[in-house]
Amino acid sequence: xxxxxxxxxxxxxxxxxxxxxxxxxxxxxxxxxxxxxxxxxxxxxxxxxxxxxxxxxxxxxxxxxxxxxxxxxxxxxxxxxxxxxxxxxxxxxxxxxxxxxxxxxxxxxxxxxxxxxxxxxxxxxxxxxxxxxxxxxxxxxxxxxxxxxxxxxxxxxxxxxxxxxxxxxxxxxxxxxxxxxxxxxxxxxxxxxxxxxxxxxxxxxxxxxxxxxxxxxxxxxxxxxxxxxxxxxxxxxxxxxxxxxxxxxxxxxxxxxxxxxxxxxxxxxxxxxxxxxxxxxxxxxxxxxxxxxxxxxxxxxxxxxxxxxxxxxxxxxxxxxxxxxxxxxxxxxxxxxxxxxxxxxxxxxxxxxxxxxxxxxxxxxxxxxxxxxxxxxxxxxxxxxxxxxxxxxxxxxxxxxxxxxxxxxxxxxxxxxxxx
Amino acid sequence: xxxxxxxxxxxxxxxxxxxxxxxxxxxxxxxxxxxxxxxxxxxxxxxxxxxxxxxxxxxxxxxxxxxxxxxxxxxxxxxxxxxxxxxxxxxxxxxxxxxxxxxxxxxxxxxxxxxxxxxxxxxxxxxxxxxxxxxxxxxxxxxxxxxxxxxxxxxxxxxxxxxxxxxxx
Numbered sequence: 374x375x376x377x378x379x380x381x382x383x384x385x386x387x388x389x390x391x392x393x394x395x396x397x398x399x400x401x402x403x404x405x406x407x408x409x410x411x412x413x414x415x416x417x418x419x420x421x422x423x424x425x426x427x428x429x430x431x432x433x434x435x436x437x438x439x440x441x442x443x444x445x446x447x448x449x450x451x452x453x454x455x456x457x458x459x460x461x462x463x464x465x466x467x468x469x470x471x472x473x474x475x476x477x478x479x480x481x482x483x484x485x486x487x488x489x490x491x492x493x494x495x496x497x498x499x500x501x502x503x504x505x506x507x508x509x510x511x512x513x514x515x516x517x518x519x520x521x522x523x524x525x526x527x528x529x530x531x532x533x534x535x536x537x538x539x540x541x542x543x544x545x546x547x548x549x550x551x552x553x554x555x556x557x558x559x560x561x562x563x564x565x566x567x568x569x570x571x572x573x574x575x576x577x578x579x580x581x582x583x584x585x586x587x588x589x590x591x592x593x594x595x596x597x598x599x600x601x602x603x604x605x606x607x608x609x610x611x612x613x614x615x616x617x618x619x620x621x622x623x624x625x626x627x628x629x630x631x632x633x634x635x636x637x638x639x640x641x642x643x644x645x646x647x648x649x650x651x652x653x654x655x656x657x658x659x660x661x662x663x664x665x666x667x668x669x670x671x672x673x674x675x676x677x678x679x680x681x682x683x684x685x686x687x688x689x690x691x692x693x694x695x696x697x698x699x700x701x702x703x704x705x706x707x708x709x710x711x712x713x714x715x716x717x718x719x720x721x722x723x724x725x726x727x728x729x730x731x732x733x734x735x736x737x738x739x740x741x742x743x744x745x746x747x748x749x750x751x752x753x754x755x756x757x758x759x760x761x762x763x764x765x766x767x768x769x770x771x772x773x774x775x776x777x778x779x780x781x782x783x784x785x786x787x788x789x790x791x792x793x
Numbered sequence: 794x795x796x797x798x799x800x801x802x803x804x805x806x807x808x809x810x811x812x813x814x815x816x817x818x819x820x821x822x823x824x825x826x827x828x829x830x831x832x833x834x835x836x837x838x839x840x841x842x843x844x845x846x847x848x849x850x851x852x853x854x855x856x857x858x859x860x861x862x863x864x865x866x867x868x869x870x871x872x873x874x875x876x877x878x879x880x881x882x883x884x885x886x887x888x889x890x891x892x893x894x895x896x897x898x899x900x901x902x903x904x905x906x907x908x909x910x911x912x913x914x915x916x917x918x919x920x921x922x923x924x925x926x927x928x929x930x931x932x933x934x935x936x937x938x939x940x941x942x943x944x945x946x947x948x949x950x951x952x953x954x955x956x957x958x959x960x961x962x
Binding site: 397399411412413414415422425426427449451452455497498499513514515516517518519520523524528530562563566567596598651738739740757759760761762764765 | 807809811812815816817819820821822823833852853856857858859878880881882883884885886887888889890934936937946947950951953954
C-alpha cells in the first residue's frame with residue numbers, strides 16, 4: 374500500500390487492514406476544516422438541518438477548526454452578516470474559530486500543529502492538499518458538509534497515486550515556484566486527474582519546506598485530489614518546531630505500483646509564467662515579457678510564505694513600484710506576517726509603495742483585497758488563473774513572487790533574472 | 794427510475810466551477826444563483842433552460858474550486874448533468890446536493906442540444922430518444938445513488954439516523 378492508503382485504512386469506518394484504489398470508503402477524519410463562510414442562507418440552513426436531524430452535539434467538535442480566510446475581514450454588509458451567522462453557529466457548537474487575520478486555513482492548521490504527519494484532514498477548500506507537504510492525507514470536501522457535522526463521516530474514493538520525480542538544480546534567480554509552474558505545464562490540468570500526486574526526487578529532497586508546500590498546493594491544478602511528500606529530516610524538524618503532539622510517519626511499501634510515473638528535470642528552465650486562462654498554459658517569462666500590467670499580487674496558499682515575501686523584498690529593496698501599477702502583498706498567515714515584519718521585509722515593501730494587507734486568502738478568490746476590473750491585466754503568485762477568478766473580464770498571469778515584484782517595478786511583465 | 798429531459802450541450806473540456814457559477818455570486822441564496830448558471834459561456838442559457846432539462850458536458854466538467862456551483866444548476870430545476878468526466882469535488886458536491894452526476898464517456902457523440910435524452914438511474918443506461926442509440930454510463934457508488942434518490946444529504950441522513958437509532962434500541 375501507499376502511505377496515503379495506510380492513512381485511509383486507519384480512518385476507514387469500520388477500520389481496515391487494506392484499501393484498494395477505486396473503492397469508495399467511509400472515513401472518519403482526524404481533522405475537519407471549515408470556513409467562516411460567506412453564504413448566510415447556508416448557515417441558517419445548516420443550523421436548521423442539524424436541529425431537524427436531532428443532532429445537538431457534533432461528534433467531531435474538538436477536531437473541527439473554522440478559519441475566516443475567504444473575504445475576511447468582511448468586504449460587504451451581506452458577507453459580514455453571513456460570517457456573523459457562521460460564527461454564531463460555531464460558537465454554539467463549541468467549534469474553535471481562527472478569526473480574521475490568522476491566515477489561510479492550510480497554513481494555519483500546519484503552523485498550529487493541528488495537523489501532523491500521518492493524519493487525515495478534510496477541509497472545505499480545493500487547495501487543502503497543500504498540507505500534504507508534511508506527509509499527511511489532506512483533501513478538500515466536496516458535498517458532505519452536513520454529514521461531517523452530523524455524524525463525523527465522509528466518503529472518499531481511494532485514489533490511485535501518480536508519482537512525479539523532479540530532478541535538477543535551478544539557475545540563479547529561478548525559484549521553487551518557477552519549477553512548480555514548469556511541472557504543472559508539463560503534466561497539464563488533468564495530469565494527475567482524480568489521483569493522488571506524490572512529489573519526490575532529488576529536487577524535492579533539496580527543497581525548503583516553504584517551497585514543498587507550494588508544490589503540494591499546485592497538485593490541485595493537475596486535477597489531483599491530494600498531494601503527498603514523504604517526510605524526511607527537514608519535514609520533522611519543521612513539524613517539531615510547530616508542535617509537541619505525537620504523530621506517525623507512514624512509509625509506502627516497496628512493491629507499491631504507481632498509476633503513472635513522470636520524470637521532470639528543472640535544470641535548464643527560465644522563470645516560468647502561466648498565461649490566461651489556464652494554470653497549465655505555462656511558458657518562459659521571456660515569451661510574454663513587455664506585456665503591460667495594471668496590478669501585481671503576491672500571496673495565496675500557493676506563494677504567500679516567508680520565502681516568497683523574502684524574494685519579493687529582495688527584488689524591491691531600494692526600488693519603487695511603477696506609478697501605473699498597484700502591488701498588493703497578502704501574507705499567507707499571521708506567523709508569516711510577524712516573521713516578515715521582524716526580518717524587515719515588510720518595511721522594504723512599504724518603502725517600495727506596496728500595499729501590505731492582513732493575512733488571508735486576499736484577492737486570489739476574487740472576493741476582496743484586489744478585485745480586478747474588466748480589462749485589467751494582473752501578474753500574480755496565486756493558485757490558478759481561471760477566467761474571471763479575480764474579477765470578470767480580467768486577465769491573470771501566474772508567476773513566482775520575484776517575477777511579480779520585477780514586473781511591478783517595470784509596469785510590464787519582466788524577468789526576475791535581471792534582478793537576480 | 795427513468796429521467797427524460799432536453800439536452801443543453803456544453804462540450805468544452807475543463808469548464809471550471811467559476812465558469813459554472815462565478816465566485817462573485819457565492820454569497821447569494823442558493824435559489825437565486827440559477828440566473829447566473831453558465832452565464833460566461835451562454836448568457837441566455839439560464840433564461841431558456843426549463844426544469845427537467847439536462848446539461849451534457851465534456852471532460853473534467855466542474856474542475857477547480859470546491860465552491861458549491863451545483864446550486865446554480867439545481868436552482869434551474871435541472872436534475873442531472875451527464876459528462877465525459879467530472880472534476881472530483883464538483884462530482885461529490887452534486888451527489889450531496891441531490892443532483893445526478895452521470896459519468897458517460899462518449900456522451901458528446903450521442904446527443905446534440907435540443908435532443909431528448911433518457912437516463913435509467915438503476916442501470917445507468919442513457920438513450921437518445923430520437924435516434925434510439927444508447928450508451929452505458931458508469932454506475933454511481935451505492936452511497937451516492939442512495940443520497941441522490943433520497944433528495945440529497947439531509948433526507949439521506951434522516952433515514953440513516955433513524956435506522957441506526959432503531960438498531961441501538
